[in-house]
Amino acid sequence: MARTHIEYDLSFATPAFVGDAAQQAQWRTPPLKALIRQWWRVVKAPQVSFNVDGPYGLRVHEAQLFGSASDKQANQSLVKLRLQDWAGGRLENSTWPRQEMGKIPLGKPGQVIRADLYLGFGPITPASSKKGLAEQVRRAIDPQKQRNKLSVFFARTATENQIDEVRQAIQLASWFGGIGSRSRNGWGSITLQGDTIPRLPPSPNVLAAYCQPFRGCFTLDRDWPHAIGKDELGPLVWVGRRDGAPFRNWREAVLFLATVRRSVRCAAKRFGRNQDISANQLIAYPVTQSNNGKWGNDERIAGSLRLKVVETGQGLVPVAVHLPCAVPRVLFDKLSSSDQQWINSHQLDIWVAVHRDIDQKMNRLGAAK
Incomplete structure (x- = not known):
């Protein structure tokens, strides 16, 4: 009989902005299940030849395993999660370590920004002199003081293959995943041990x-x-900075990730723009001061380059992974034919430049140091 219950020690290497209904940090299972599903798709996709729809496509398998409430198919999830602790986050605006944050340079001489503001715009709201508003940081789960336990339960009808796929997804999530706001920038870097x-x-x-x-x-x-x-x-996975030294705390790690992200943006920016599309918009959208008249302010392209911090026991190690994919079809179709051609002609070169830039700052997984 397949094993139907697995437990993990759960922690974060960086603050996690995991919001409840009131946008206040709290341990919750829905974002954890969403993260597992994201990485399960990476596990399962090659088995279905990357077909999303159809009678044997990814959606069908996902509905069978994680449940569905559609009119055509309704069934319960074969995977259930349980947290030992549902406490709220303990890292609040008043205790946010602003004075310990490093700064990175921006485009103009002498222009700098705090690393946490650069990576965390949204949950970290900068001061506005025009409105007389002070900086505010949304409450977060404290990586230094808060730990938890995650139990994963499988229905007895789950097959050994389905259970193994979920275990693989959890392993990938622990290596490369995060939850909460700005998790692709390194916030909410999750560690699942066990x-x-x-x-x-x-x-x-x-x-x-x-x-x-x-x-x-x-x-x-x-x-x-x-x-x-x-x-x-090899794989587009980078582990550790070039000198191999880990970081002593998450503030140092966030500064390094901010430096990487800024450098990546600069590497892409050198390719410029066409009519509405720019190179930086292919990295993630929206982009400050780089408007796209066809997409507006409400559309989103989630970053396919993920940044992460991992607690190794000897210190914190930065990780980057690239999951390359096309511009979402619905957005691609809104562009002019000239912009579409520009994307097709430039996106590979843009990403090659980004990969080379990261190679200068971090070590490829498995590469000789």
Whole structure:
């Protein structure tokens, strides 16, 4: 009989802005289940030849495992999560360590910004002199003081293959995932310990089943994060900064991630723009001071480059992973034919430049140091 209950020790390496209904930080299972589902799709996608729809497509398998409430198919989830503690976050605006935050340079000489503001705009709201408003930081789960336990239960009807797929997804989530606001910038970097999960992926070989050549990941039928990219150097996974030294605390780690993100934006920016589209909009959208008249302010492109911090026991280690995918079809179709052609001609070169830039700052997984 398949094992039907697995437990994990749960913690964060960086503050987690995980909001409840009132946008106040609290341990909650829905974002954890959403994270597991995201990485389960990466596990399952190659088994269905990356087909989303159809009688044997990804949606059908996902509904069978995680439940569905649609008119055509309604069934309960075979996976249930339980947290030991549902306490609220303890890191509040009044105790946010502003004075310990490093700063990164912006475009103009002498222009700098605090690393936490740069990575956390939204949950961290800068002061507004025009409105007379002070800076506010939304309450967060404190990575230094708060821990939890996660129990994962499987229905007796779950197959061994389904259970194994979820276990693989949880392993990937622990290596590369985060939850809450701005988690792709490194906030809410989650650690799930137990079930023999190593803190970091031990070699590129363990990721082989989840990787695809990144140059083939931009077809319009793959406009969702379906695989970890790889190039001639291996998986597009970076672990640790170039000198190999871990960070002593999350403030140092956030400063480094902010430096990486800023540098990536600069590397893309060198490719400029066409009519409505710019290189930086392909990294993530919206972009400050880079409008797209066809998309407006309400559309979103989630960043396919994910930043993460991992607690190794000897210190904090930065991690980056790229899950390349096409511009969402609904947004691509809104662009002019000139902008569409510009994307098709430039997006590979833009991402090659981004990868090379990260190679200068971090170590490729498995590369000789």
